[in-house]
Each structure stands twice: as C-alpha cells, then as structure tokens.
Amino acid sequence: MIFYAWGEPVWVFLLIGSVTVNYVGGLLIDKFRDTKKATAVTACTLVFDIGLLVFFKYTGFLVENFNAISPVDLPVPHIEMPIGISFFTFQIISYILDCYWGKIKVQRSWYKLLMYISMFPQLVAGPIVRYAVIENEIDNRVITSADVSEGITRICMGLGKKVILANNLSTIVDTFFKTGDLASLSVVGTWYTVIVYAMQVYFDFSGYSDIAIGLGRIFGFHFDENFRYPFVSKNITEFWQRWHISLGTFFRDYLLYVPIFGKRRKYLNLFLVWFCTGFWHGANWNYIIWGLYFGLFILIERTIGNKNIRKMPKAVAHIYNTIVVVVGFGIFYFTDLGKLGTFLGNLVGLNGNSFTDKISMQNMTANAWLFIVSVVLCMPVIPALKKKLESKNLYLATSVGQTVLNVAVFALSSILLVNATNNPFIYWQF
Incomplete structure (x- = not known):
C-alpha cells in the first residue's frame, strides 16, 4: 500500500474502497448462494466496478464524441486516471465472477483480499492475476x-x-x-x-x-x-x-x-x-x-x-x-x-x-x-x-x-x- 500511495497519494483510498465493496459483495454472494439475491449482488458489484473504470478512463472520450454528434457542447472533463485501474479492476471482476460461479472459495479476510488486489509486483501494469491462480498460496506459500x-x-x-x-x-x-x-x-x-x-x-x-x-x-x-x-x-x-x-x-x-x-x-x-x-x-x-x-x-x-x-x-x-x-x-x-x-x-x-x-x-x-x-x-x-x-x-x-x-x-x-x-x-x- 505504501508502494501504491507513493505514486497515488489520493487514489489509494479508491483502491481500498473498491476492495471493500467487492469484499462485502463476495460475502453476500456466498450467503445467498444459488438465489436471485446472489445474482443481484453480483450485478450490482459489477456495475460498481465497471462504472469506476468507465468514469475515470472513458468519461472525457464519451463526452467528446457526444459533443461531436449533437448540438450540445458539454465541457470535457479532464479526470486523472489512477495508476493500474484497468488491471486491478479486471482482477476484482474475475474474483467476483468466480465467486458467483463457485470456482473459488470466498475470501473471508479483508486484509488478504486487499493483499491480492494491491500486490505491488503486478499492480500497476499486470499481468492480470486471477484469484484462483494464487488462492492456495495466499495462506500456504513455500519459498525455495x-x-x-x-x-x-x-x-x-x-x-x-x-x-x-x-x-x-x-x-x-x-x-x-x-x-x-x-x-x-x-x-x-x-x-x-x-x-x-x-x-x-x-x-x-x-x-x-x-x-x-x-x-x-x-x-x-x-x-x-x-x-x-x-x-x-x-x-x-x-x-x-x-x-x-x-x-x-x-x-x-x-x-x-x-x-x-x-x-x-x-x-x-x-x-x-x-x-x-x-x-x-x-x-x-x-x-x-x-x-x-x-x-x-x-x-x-x-x-x-x-x-x-x-x-x-x-x-x-x-x-x-x-x-x-x-x-x-x-x-x-x-x-x-x-x-x-x-x-x-x-x-x-x-x-x-x-x-x-x-x-x-x-x-x-x-x-x-x-x-x-x-x-x-x-x-x-x-x-x-x-x-x-x-x-x-x-x-x-x-x-x-x-x-x-x-x-x-x-x-x-x-x-x-x-x-x-x-x-x-x-x-x-x-
């Protein structure tokens, strides 16, 4: 977290907030397993994740193109894009969908889920690491x-x-x-x-x-x-x-x-x-x-x-x-x-x-x-x-x-x- 905050002193809180929302989403999906509520939670969580990515990365582009095809001339916002948001958002999405599909066990420790998302080697530019790939190594690592x-x-x-x-x-x-x-x-x-x-x-x-x-x-x-x-x-x-x-x-x-x-x-x-x-x-x-x-x-x-x-x-x-x-x-x-x-x-x-x-x-x-x-x-x-x-x-x-x-x-x-x-x-x- 210190590594990320060094480059993003403000947006580090966005990262923490995103992890928190998806942590709660994962717990609710597990609680309402195989019900419409689980589907609704999954949908809401995905809308939140994709919405964040669209807001920070594509708002200016969308407004520019809207202005080009309409008589309206909206001011084009210049939003600073948080480092690595494309990568950590996709990791979070993969975690939520795999939880919903039952491919992985829901992570019940907020700290461990935060560690998975904020792991500094691949946080800023990938690769996109699936939770399933390191699920066992989060608790059972052997370094040789x-x-x-x-x-x-x-x-x-x-x-x-x-x-x-x-x-x-x-x-x-x-x-x-x-x-x-x-x-x-x-x-x-x-x-x-x-x-x-x-x-x-x-x-x-x-x-x-x-x-x-x-x-x-x-x-x-x-x-x-x-x-x-x-x-x-x-x-x-x-x-x-x-x-x-x-x-x-x-x-x-x-x-x-x-x-x-x-x-x-x-x-x-x-x-x-x-x-x-x-x-x-x-x-x-x-x-x-x-x-x-x-x-x-x-x-x-x-x-x-x-x-x-x-x-x-x-x-x-x-x-x-x-x-x-x-x-x-x-x-x-x-x-x-x-x-x-x-x-x-x-x-x-x-x-x-x-x-x-x-x-x-x-x-x-x-x-x-x-x-x-x-x-x-x-x-x-x-x-x-x-x-x-x-x-x-x-x-x-x-x-x-x-x-x-x-x-x-x-x-x-x-x-x-x-x-x-x-x-x-x-x-x-x-």
Missing part, C-alpha cells in the same frame, strides 16, 4: 532457493528487455513516427519503423511481465506466463494465445462464452470480445479499430477452419502472420486518425512517397546490430540453448552461464539507467 533464483533471473531479463532493447528501439520509432515527417517517409522506412515498434512494445511489456513474475516468485507466488514468444506464431489465433495471455484469457472466460439475452451468440460475443480488447487499451478510436481489426482476422480464420489453416506452408503462414501483426501495431501507435491514414497509405506508397529514402537506410545501417539482436531474441533462442545444454547433463554450465548473463545484463542496464530520464513502461498508461 529455486524460486528465488528463478525470480532473480526473470527480473534481470525483464530489466534488460526494457532498458537495453525497448528503450533503444523507441529512439528509432520516435525519430520517424514522432518527430519526423511521416508523410515523406518511404515505403521501406515505414515498414522498418513499424516492425521496430512492434518489437519495442513486445520487449517493453514482456519485460515488465518478467519483472512482475520474478518478484512474485521471490515472494512465493507463481503467476501465469503473460507472453510466450508471440512472433513465432503462424496465424492470428495463435498469436493471441501467446500475446498478453492474461488479458486474452480474461475476455475468453468472462465474455466469449457468456450467454447474451439468454444464450451464447457466436458473432456478437466475438465482436464484444475484440471491441472490449481494443477499448480496454485506451479511450481513443484507434484502439477500437485495432481490436476490431484483429477480431476480423480471428473471424476469418474461424470461418476457414484450423485444419485448412494448418495446410498453409509454414513460410507463407509466418509471412501472413507477421504482416497482419505489424500493421496492427501501426494502428495501435497512431492515436491521431489522420496520421493513421497517412501511415496506412505509406505502407503501399499511396501518398506519393518513394520506395526507399536515404535517412531510413542510414538509420537501418547504424542500428543493424540492435535490429538483428532484437529479431533473434523475439525467438525462443535462449530457452532452446538452455534445454540443449540440460539434455547433455551440462547443468553446471547452464547455471554458471545463466549467472554470468544475469550479472552482465543487470550491470549494463544499471549503467544505461544512470543518466537516463524517466522511461516508463508503455502499459502504465493503460
């Missing part, structure tokens, strides 16, 4: 030397992803997408920059997830993985089974199969999942477009069928997946729809932009090693090498190698951070 060792490794690797890779990749992205003249950027330059941005987001967010998972391990909590090398996927369905797994599984379990107006509606549920996936990321139209964009490809793949998709040559499948994903990251980047249109036109030269340009080519040459290393580390190279060494019973070499790598990454990250300005993780804004 293996947990501490693995936790330290995950923290070092996550720090390296952020500081060594993501921060340097962001410099390239800013050069062309933020401060550069986007309209004059060549086709090759546009593709190069958006590929770099896709890797930046991956290393930034998976790096944070690694740090959160590592801290959890040190305290005896085993959080689920949030990323599993998504860029090796052969289709969009597989990509979303590997990317931001905690968010994808949340919508799958709590929205995709939930009956709407009495029964499950295949296409409406799918639309809601991807609309919410996009809108969850931010109060801008580009995020909604981004979510529906991926939802469209998921629908196409479901229509074609998994068997037919698997018949596609692996090289073709990877190229298809890479193009769709990379273009998606471009949609994700540009909150200004005008610039988004320019970006999409640039990809195929519709803006009269050249195929290549001198500045882009020079940047590619100057950052060739960073680009190559980033591409390689997007693949499961290190786990494969570690597995191969262990298969030959070279456990000592594996252990020593991992220790040396941890020290080197931590030392280099520390050096790079000494004179650095504030470099927040990308997903802190969500």
Whole structure:
C-alpha cells in the first residue's frame, strides 16, 4: 500500500474502497448462494466496478464524441486516471465472477483480499492475476532457493528487455513516427519503423511481465506466463494465445462464452470480445479499430477452419502472420486518425512517397546490430540453448552461464539507467 500511495497519494483510498465493496459483495454472494439475491449482488458489484473504470478512463472520450454528434457542447472533463485501474479492476471482476460461479472459495479476510488486489509486483501494469491462480498460496506459500533464483533471473531479463532493447528501439520509432515527417517517409522506412515498434512494445511489456513474475516468485507466488514468444506464431489465433495471455484469457472466460439475452451468440460475443480488447487499451478510436481489426482476422480464420489453416506452408503462414501483426501495431501507435491514414497509405506508397529514402537506410545501417539482436531474441533462442545444454547433463554450465548473463545484463542496464530520464513502461498508461 505504501508502494501504491507513493505514486497515488489520493487514489489509494479508491483502491481500498473498491476492495471493500467487492469484499462485502463476495460475502453476500456466498450467503445467498444459488438465489436471485446472489445474482443481484453480483450485478450490482459489477456495475460498481465497471462504472469506476468507465468514469475515470472513458468519461472525457464519451463526452467528446457526444459533443461531436449533437448540438450540445458539454465541457470535457479532464479526470486523472489512477495508476493500474484497468488491471486491478479486471482482477476484482474475475474474483467476483468466480465467486458467483463457485470456482473459488470466498475470501473471508479483508486484509488478504486487499493483499491480492494491491500486490505491488503486478499492480500497476499486470499481468492480470486471477484469484484462483494464487488462492492456495495466499495462506500456504513455500519459498525455495529455486524460486528465488528463478525470480532473480526473470527480473534481470525483464530489466534488460526494457532498458537495453525497448528503450533503444523507441529512439528509432520516435525519430520517424514522432518527430519526423511521416508523410515523406518511404515505403521501406515505414515498414522498418513499424516492425521496430512492434518489437519495442513486445520487449517493453514482456519485460515488465518478467519483472512482475520474478518478484512474485521471490515472494512465493507463481503467476501465469503473460507472453510466450508471440512472433513465432503462424496465424492470428495463435498469436493471441501467446500475446498478453492474461488479458486474452480474461475476455475468453468472462465474455466469449457468456450467454447474451439468454444464450451464447457466436458473432456478437466475438465482436464484444475484440471491441472490449481494443477499448480496454485506451479511450481513443484507434484502439477500437485495432481490436476490431484483429477480431476480423480471428473471424476469418474461424470461418476457414484450423485444419485448412494448418495446410498453409509454414513460410507463407509466418509471412501472413507477421504482416497482419505489424500493421496492427501501426494502428495501435497512431492515436491521431489522420496520421493513421497517412501511415496506412505509406505502407503501399499511396501518398506519393518513394520506395526507399536515404535517412531510413542510414538509420537501418547504424542500428543493424540492435535490429538483428532484437529479431533473434523475439525467438525462443535462449530457452532452446538452455534445454540443449540440460539434455547433455551440462547443468553446471547452464547455471554458471545463466549467472554470468544475469550479472552482465543487470550491470549494463544499471549503467544505461544512470543518466537516463524517466522511461516508463508503455502499459502504465493503460
């Protein structure tokens, strides 16, 4: 709580209040189990939770769009969004729904429920940890030397992803997408920059997830993985089974199969999942477009069928997946729809932009090693090498190698951070 209050001295009381409401809601659901009262309590609690999220995160967006389609000109409020509200609200919702469905036991200790929601490793930017995942470990934690060792490794690797890779990749992205003249950027330059941005987001967010998972391990909590090398996927369905797994599984379990107006509606549920996936990321139209964009490809793949998709040559499948994903990251980047249109036109030269340009080519040459290393580390190279060494019973070499790598990454990250300005993780804004 001190950790959260350090950044949110006022909104910490909102967090405490939200936990209290849901704590009481859980007790009432258990008391009125299998009755209409339990359903009513669940509904009221969800309205409260979602209402808080909508108020703080989307009020300004909703008022702006209402003004745009009506003669009324309401003042647009500028409400400060509490850090991590998207993440801890979804954790609370998962707790309430699992209580209602009987998947977990109701937590009768307010302090323990508060600890679950306010657990600082994953409070501000995920992953979204289900109560069911750590239910037993709240009271029965066993911290082993293996947990501490693995936790330290995950923290070092996550720090390296952020500081060594993501921060340097962001410099390239800013050069062309933020401060550069986007309209004059060549086709090759546009593709190069958006590929770099896709890797930046991956290393930034998976790096944070690694740090959160590592801290959890040190305290005896085993959080689920949030990323599993998504860029090796052969289709969009597989990509979303590997990317931001905690968010994808949340919508799958709590929205995709939930009956709407009495029964499950295949296409409406799918639309809601991807609309919410996009809108969850931010109060801008580009995020909604981004979510529906991926939802469209998921629908196409479901229509074609998994068997037919698997018949596609692996090289073709990877190229298809890479193009769709990379273009998606471009949609994700540009909150200004005008610039988004320019970006999409640039990809195929519709803006009269050249195929290549001198500045882009020079940047590619100057950052060739960073680009190559980033591409390689997007693949499961290190786990494969570690597995191969262990298969030959070279456990000592594996252990020593991992220790040396941890020290080197931590030392280099520390050096790079000494004179650095504030470099927040990308997903802190969500």
